[in-house]
Amino acid sequence: MSADRKFFVGGNWKMNGTIESGKKLVETIKSAKLDSNVEVVVAPPALHLLPVQEALKGTQIQVAGQNAYHQVSGAFTGEVSVSQLQDANIPWVIIGHSERRTLFGETDANVAEKTKAALKHDISVILCVGETLEQREKNESINVVVRQLDAVKKEVDDWTKIVIAYEPVWAIGTGKVATPEQAEEVHAAIYDWAVKNLGQGATDKLRVIYGGSVAGKNCKELASKPSILGFLVGGASLKPEFVDIINSKL
Numbered sequence: 741m742s743a744d745r746k747f748f749v750g751g752n753w754k755m756n757g758t759i760e761s762g763k764k765l766v767e768t769i770k771s772a773k774l775d776s777n778v779e780v781v782v783a784p785p786a787l788h789l790l791p792v793q794e795a796l797k798g799t800q801i802q803v804a805g806q807n808a809y810h811q812v813s814g815a816f817t818g819e820v821s822v823s824q825l826q827d828a829n830i831p832w833v834i835i836g837h838s839e840r841r842t843l844f845g846e847t848d849a850n851v852a853e854k855t856k857a858a859l860k861h862d863i864s865v866i867l868c869v870g871e872t873l874e875q876r877e878k879n880e881s882i883n884v885v886v887r888q889l890d891a892v893k894k895e896v897d898d899w900t901k902i903v904i905a906y907e908p909v910w911a912i913g914t915g916k917v918a919t920p921e922q923a924e925e926v927h928a929a930i931y932d933w934a935v936k937n938l939g940q941g942a943t944d945k946l947r948v949i950y951g952g953s954v955a956g957k958n959c960k961e962l963a964s965k966p967s968i969l970g971f972l973v974g975g976a977s978l979k980p981e982f983v984d985i986i987n988s989k990l
């Protein structure tokens with residue numbers, strides 16, 4: 741596998757923990773033997789980004805913001821801008837997480853403009869897409885994901901710094917992991933979309949990763965599937981089993 745397609749494991753810590761617990765988690769990860777072929781990115785809460793980044797110095801692990809606002813600066817109380825992430829040397833940001841979409845009302849258009857702004861500020865993007873249970877039951881999973889990707893494509897031509905995270909909403913935080921077949925079906929549709937919309941060259945470099953109840957006990961089977969090039973992990977990224985998930989290809 742080329743360097744461009746290193747297996748990718750992201751840990752989304754969501755709104756959990758303290759500075760101290762974040763540093764402890766880093767110590768646990770640092771003291772473990774990690775597969776050096778895996779790109780690892782953790783996304784602590786905004787307030788913890790810098791201390792966690794400091795604690796990770798000298799390791800293969802990078803940090804990501806969990807969200808960013810597309811404007812550079814101004815009267816946007818409570819927001820952190822893409823340029824502020826850039827100023828703090830934060831190399832990654834998660835955009836379009838389903839919790840942002842459903843709890844905070846982010847639309848496909850918001851997600852597109854945030855992705856465009858992050859890339860403009862040289863920040864790589866973990867772009868989240870995925871359907872709700874209701875949409876899956878109506879057989880709309882692929883349509884929904886394609887609609888979410890199309891919206892970003894309208895604003896962004898160069899996808900080389902985007903990792904696409906397929907996170908079915910019904911699998912997030914529920915313990916109901918998608919079966920490898922369910923994940924592979926949507927991943928295949930995403931690669932098809934990429935061939936049609938981004939061209940073969942871009943597709944060769946594209947990584948589509950899976951998120952939703954990934955755990956130590958299910959990661960190996962999912963990771964063995966050729967279309968699953970990594971994970972975005974929530975709950976289990978706060979536990980020592982995150983190391984097993986990073987090492988799921990070993």
Ligand SMILES: O=C(CO)COP(=O)(O)O
Pocket residue numbers: 752837907911912913914915951952953954972973974975976
């Ligand atoms: O939302 C997720 C990662 O972004 C997944 O969360 P869980 O792993 O807790 O299901």
